[in-house]
Amino acid sequence: MRPDKTLTLPETRILATRGLRAERSELRSWAAGRMAERQRIAQDLHDTLLQGFLSASMQLHVAVDHLPADWPAKPQFSHILQVMRCVIDEGRSAIQGLRSSQEDFSDLEQAFLRVQREFALQSGIGFRVIVTGRPRRLREVLSDEVYHIGREAIVNAYRHSLATTIEAEIDYAPHRLLTVIRDNGCGIERGVLRSGRTGHWGLQGIRERAERIGGRVRIRKAKIGTEVELYVPGRVAFQGNTS
Numbered sequence: 001m002r003p004d005k006t007l008t009l010p011e012t013r014i015l016a017t018r019g020l021r022a023e024r025s026e027l028r029s030w031a032a033g034r035m036a037e038r039q040r041i042a043q044d045l046h047d048t049l050l051q052g053f054l055s056a057s058m059q060l061h062v063a064v065d066h067l068p069a070d071w072p073a074k075p076q077f078s079h080i081l082q083v084m085r086c087v088i089d090e091g092r093s094a095i096q097g098l099r100s101s102q103e104d105f106s107d108l109e110q111a112f113l114r115v116q117r118e119f120a121l122q123s124g125i126g127f128r129v130i131v132t133g134r135p136r137r138l139r140e141v142l143s144d145e146v147y148h149i150g151r152e153a154i155v156n157a158y159r160h161s162l163a164t165t166i167e168a169e170i171d172y173a174p175h176r177l178l179t180v181i182r183d184n185g186c187g188i189e190r191g192v193l194r195s196g197r198t199g200h201w202g203l204q205g206i207r208e209r210a211e212r213i214g215g216r217v218r219i220r221k222a223k224i225g226t227e228v229e230l231y232v233p234g235r236v237a238f239q240g241n242t243s
Helices: 009-065 074-102 108-117 140-160 190-195 202-212
Strands: 126-132 165-173 176-183 216-221 226-233
Touching (some): 009 074, 108 126, 140 165, 140 226, 190 216
Parallel strands (some): 126 165
Antiparallel strands (some): 165 176
């Protein structure tokens, strides 16, 4: 048998570097596959489900316009049209999120501000991005995933929190990236926090994305509102970081 050998410090560093390179290569391959799959799903959703809803909505709208104004069931049909419009808007937002995987998200501040513009018509909700520390260039693979986690949290806050203020904080430190999305709304319900909303996969998606990139996510009901906190080690998050 080969006798046990104690590794020298340089040898240990070489092995660690090789392991990190393999980890990054695997992450890049996974991300490329995910991007291609999102593009395919987005196109399928646009060409089938969304176009079908738009066609049905237009036909229903024409039918409702021809109903007598005093017809008893007309308010119910008008309500159905409103629901369909909401579904269509959410579908468009979801498709935009899928297709945006080819955009540059290395500047997280500007990327999060673009999400806010999707909800510009919702008056009464203030939004700001807070950046602390010295901004650093993120690895391309990581910036896409960090953005989509933050985007999901921001969109959830706009749609469900009843908040008047939403904040996105990006904290750069030498050995980690910390992103926090918080609002001053009603706070997330315990059942939703544990199992998510029925028929929705946003919170589960946030957790899965964080796990895939080697990060940690914490979603909690704060004293006021909800906080979604994402921690990513600097060796994974930043370009040129090998520590």
